Amino acid sequence: MRKITDEEIEFFDAQGYVICRDVFHDDEMANVRTETTRLIDEVLAGGATEKWSLTGPEGIPFELQYLHMHPNTFSLRLLAHPFIGDLLTRMVGPDFIPCYETLVFKLKGHGSSVPWHRDSNVTENHERIFNIDIYPDKSTVENSCVWVIPGSHLWQHEKAVEWIERAKKEWIERDKRDFSPPEAIPAEVEPGDVLIHNSK
Numbered sequence: 214m215r216k217i218t219d220e221e222i223e224f225f226d227a228q229g230y231v232i233c234r235d236v237f238h239d240d241e242m243a244n245v246r247t248e249t250t251r252l253i254d255e256v257l258a259g260g261a262t263e264k265w266s267l268t269g270p271e272g273i274p275f276e277l278q279y280l281h282m283h284p285n286t287f288s289l290r291l292l293a294h295p296f297i298g299d300l301l302t303r304m305v306g307p308d309f310i311p312c313y314e315t316l317v318f319k320l321k322g323h324g325s326s327v328p329w330h331r332d333s334n335v336t337e338n339h340e341r342i343f344n345i346d347i348y349p350d351k352s353t354v355e356n357s358c359v360w361v362i363p364g365s366h367l368w369q370h371e372k373a374v375e376w377i378e379r380a381k382k383e384w385i386e387r388d389k390r391d392f393s394p395p396e397a398i399p400a401e402v403e404p405g406d407v408l409i410h411n412s413k
Contacts, residue, residue: 217300229366230410236296237405245349248285252277253318269325277316291347304341319357329380333412346408359400366411
């Protein structure tokens, strides 16, 4: 069974993110793709999931909140996966709280933009508070992957706020093109990879 390595945990602590390669098998991801496609189609059709979805600056849906409450055959299985349980126990301890689950998606050909941001309230402590992103599909610069700023989880709050506001302003001035400040790098992944990133 694939487990997160000590080296991957050390990289996460230093850089604020880590990509764990080849975690989930093709058959596991096939079911995830089938079920997520169904849920996204329901959002777009104005079904029961639509009121739990978020839209981006262009009014395009990109996120379905509270995933477990929407009937599906994959989200709780992923949470109970041995890789997830092992990494949470080792990185947080035996008493951990998975507190928020979402389905984030890009619509083919017209996905929502997502401005620079941090995912949680900032604290000055360095406890491990992080997102676990599981990828059923390939995500690259060409189809708008996540970008990260290595080490930014260690920034003081004021520096982070100033950087985000400046980056947003410059991005809008460039007509929402060129999403790559010098400090940022793309977190490109393959199906079955897992991106863990500090939520601050």
